[in-house]
Amino acid sequence: MGTALAGAWLAAGHPLTVWNRNAARADGPAARGATVAATAAEAVAANRLVVVCLLDDASVEQALDDVDLAGRDLVNLVTGTPGQARVRAAWAERRGARYLDGGIMAVPPMIGAPAAGAYVFYSGSSELFEEHRGTLAVPAGTRYVGADPGSAALHDVALLSAMYGMFAGVAHAFALVRGEAVAPTELAPLLGSWLTAMSGSVTRTAEQLESGDYARDVVSGLAMQVAGKGTLLRTAEEQRVSTELLEPYFRLMERRLEIGHGGEDLTGVVDLLRR
Template sequence: MTANTPEKTPVTLLGLGAMGTALGRTWLAAGHPLTVWNRSPARAEALAAEGAKVAGSAAGAVAASALLVVCLLDDDSVGAALDGVDLTGKDLVNLTTTTPAQARARAVWAEARGARYLDGGIMAVPPMVGVPEAGGYVFYSGSRELFELHRATLAVPVGTRYVGADAGFAALHDVALLSAMYGMFAGAAHAFALIRREDIDPVAFAPLLGEWIGAMAGPAVRQTAARLKDGDYTTDVVSNLAMQVAGTPTFLATAEGQGVSPELLRPYFELMRRRLDVGSGEEDLTGVVDLLLFG
């Protein structure tokens, strides 16, 4: 460092799985002093070779830096790793995948131990870390002041998106987007199953499927959001609920004819029928969202 070069924020990182290692590597490459700890010490060797300091205990790692980033298996692992560790004055950023309720409880837990807390939901896989053009980012929620203080450091591995003061919002955004992803995967799996036994090249079919999903998903998501906000499910509907429900037997019959289980489609079709029973046939599919709420 020269007199005119700002010092990089030291970071302590707990958890060196594939994601933790990728995060640590990018901080090291960017010049951030890095202290690491992992329950299995062998996992620290690669980062040690790149300049990281390896702590012999979680407590030792925490003591090394004001900024503490945790990327462990689950919420129980966070509690176990930090049990009895002095967190007074620390800034705890938890990137462990948890539920919103666990994130909120962990925020209270951290604050009771004298730490400031920020929760994160990682929207990336390890190969996307340190590659800005890959588009990965992390949702953050909790203290806005804390987020702004460490924003530049947190943005080194992947982008950052602050989603609110409620500590549970990062986890909620994370799981909501991933849930949609699995629904998309389910539809794609059914589509590939339909052509599986035919003389149709799945590689040639894939671009058609990807283009169609993209063309339908983007506008549908935005339209559903607008309808949920204003409560109008019927204005300017192109394919109404009654028409779509009437068409579902064709999809089920095709699946049967192709020797494909309808188990990925049938639950959604049943929700569509239930909505038709209690709503209007002139609606679009937005009302299905309301059926999923309980309590």
Template sequence: MNDDFSSSAPRTPLTLLGTGAMGTALGRAWLAAGHPLTVWNRTPERTAELTAEGAVAAGSAAEAVAANRLVVACLLDDASVGTALEGADLTGRDLVNLTTGTPADARARSAWATERGARFLDGGIMAVPPMIGAPGAFVLYSGDPGLFQEHRDTLAVPAGTEYVGADPGLAALYDVALLSGMYGMFAGVTHAFALLRGADVALKEFAGLLVPWLNAMAGMAHDTAGRLESGDYTTGVVSNLAMQAGNDTLLRTAVEQGVSTELLAPFVELMRRRLADGHGDEDTTGLVDLLRTR
């Protein structure tokens, strides 16, 4: 959250399309910082929280867009953005799309907005609603660099900003890549607790061991990035595939504990495939190449 404002400086007015849980959190942060806010939601009653705090509710999305040059969309999906803005005049507008979508969605929506006379910025929110306005929340942005620079301070009010490039699809790509890493971690945590579920174990005490262990292991992402960029997958490897893939302890223990191997087995299989291809002296970096389909 950006607090670097003079108390007398005028705040940029903006329009917010979508007042669900995330939209409401964003709108509340902008209102608290003194930004005049126009809001619209397909279900009008859902704007009540923000209008009670000073926002102005528009009767239609087109009316909301007409109210301000800076327009932020935080809707259900890409299709809902197109539907909401179908009758709106986007000429001269700066459209910031914080609706979750794919890189292809973002690129197509950027072209769509440009054809209608608007500048376009796509965003990926790396936070849940309670995090908005607090340290740690950030939004990935990609698209029109001029739009980002002009509105950077306003966009930084509810969450930190990370501009990742002019390609409109990059924010969505980064977003999904980060979430994929998160869900991979969730899968590992799920399997770990399944192993312990039937044992005489204090699960909270185990969590106290698991969290610092995962934090310590997360640093391997820097090694993987470095090896992928250099093309050298073997220098400095301390735990190679010959050691990891050749050991069936993980899967045998799961079977002994009455736990399905469906979360762990695909990764073990990838390691074994890479090992069988003659890469036993590598770490897991080469699995990235196995996953690529083009």
């Protein structure tokens, strides 16, 4: 991801100084005109705007532990937790830097390709964001989500969590047809269009959560869906497919039904997940 970001800024004509813990990985940006710093401190000293894209929060602290951050604008694009972002913001501010946390909603091939729809959530210093908005928008779109440094990470992880839930369903679907006279490439467009059609439920769930009325605009009630789950589980058994990806969600549905919410949508599951 760091190489992709560097490439986008270089292609747009931005002067860039790069540093990588693995020196060989700086060769690509160097070949495209970037200045390679020998140390993290040297890279930070080169420009006021410092963008960090490392493995995790611990690697950020390790790389910048002894580096002078005074007067720098630090943008941290490491995927971390909201709590880590808040701690890192306070850490940067104690050392004299303005701080912006970012959550990248893209994979490297989407960076620098406007049609790909990539964007980055940003939170923290609004002044930093506004001052550098144009530069930050070069690799991907920008979405500022508030002064709380943890907000970008929260948005990032919320979307990634939904993505993995979708991946789980897709894996189960392909497992069901595996070994049958149904080619995966035959199922794929049907699966993709079905998931797209069902994505409309996201808005309905949000509206129900905000209104507190989980029986509003119900299409398929909880009681009916719990009654129908047996077919899904029996089909998996017939196809010799594990139900471990489905059963946790079904158990939550059953718990919600047991406390008398059969006429509602599935939205109440959200409340069961809150501890």
